[in-house]
């Protein structure tokens with residue numbers, strides 16, 4: 001390894017928190033009957049940082065009476 005290369009590596013090493021740039025990876029959604037009068041919906045989006053590869057997931061949940069109106073993201077799960 002030349003001196004030049006060594007200098008370059010040291011210069012890039014100082015610790016600096018990653019300014020995450022999360023990229024959408026995949027989505028998972030499902031629903032189930034939690035009881036006779038309750039449907040539950042769970043939706044999770046998975047992301048990863050394209051700089052440091054850290055993973056992140058964002059989950060939202062909804063529960064309600066089967067006959068009640070549901071948010072659009074629940075309809076996507078239910079009628080996909």
Ligand SMILES: [Zn+2]
Nearest residue numbers: 018020049052
């Ligand atoms: Zn990052």
